[in-house]
Amino acid sequence: MDIGKKIRALRLGNNLTQEELANRLELTKGYISQIENNLTSPSMQTLFSILEVLGTDVHEFFSIEEEQTVVYKKEDFYEKENDNLKHMISWIVPNALKYEMEPIIIDLEPGGQSVIDDPHAGEEFGYILEGQVTLVLNKKRYIVRKGETFYYPANKEHYLINHSHQNAKVLWISTPPMF
Template sequence: MDIGSKIRELRLENGLTQEELANRLELTKGYISQLENNLSSPSMTTLFSILEVLGTDVSDFFSNQIEEQIVFKQSDFFEKENNDLKHKISWIVPNALKYEMEPIIIEIGPGGSSEMDDPHAGEEFGYVLEGEITLFINKKKHIIRTGETFYYLANKEHYLHNHTTKKVKVLWISTPPMF
């Protein structure tokens, strides 16, 4: 493990110069530089003090756990088109199956539909970003327009249908993940 680089990374995350860190620890700037360049190793007491000043502890410092991704860019999305149903689904949080909910964006062309979902445990929420869509829950129809939302228990057969001549875009979130 590269202890010096981790100390440097934490110091920079805390917005401290080597001199500022050294002053808080009653050490010299030169010693901090030696630590960060792996030219010297700190005693356990000094390491504990450094980590305390940098807002972490020994277990987090030595953890090999990869930092969880929080922000997802469009390049992270996974897309799938269904030409028969005239829709495209974008999974906007990769690997959402490991989470409690799964957000997608579904774009449905004129006359198109989402897949028919059989009844299942969970809840679903949607926000119409563009256009006007019909939500079918069993045989009951609900018209939802741009800027409006829908929310229901998913214990009945359900799907979306674009009854218009324009493309529709919907943010759709399912819990547990189902898409």
């Protein structure tokens, strides 16, 4: 572990100059520079003081964080086609069930529809990327066109239908994950 580099990153994350950090600790700017460049090692007491000023502690500082994936590529997606309902669903965030939201992209062929979703807790949001769809929400129908969005509490039966003659593509997000 590069202690100096980690201290520098914390200092910069707190918008402090070396001089400002040194002044808060009654140390010299040169000594802070030496620590950050791994030219010297601080005493345990000095390290504890530095970490306190930087808003962390020894346990957090030395913990090895597992790198969290934040960017997903096309090859990470999981796709499932439903020939009967004429749609394909792409789960665009792997393992979304462990998160608060579950985003999918659903491609609906002309005459296609999503699975009829029974009422459940949560909310749903959609953005029409291509074409147009009919949102059926508790028997009421809403036409939603490219560039438009929908948003509703999911406590009523709901699904999408593509009544048009062209494909439709929808970014659909459910919270909690339901797809």
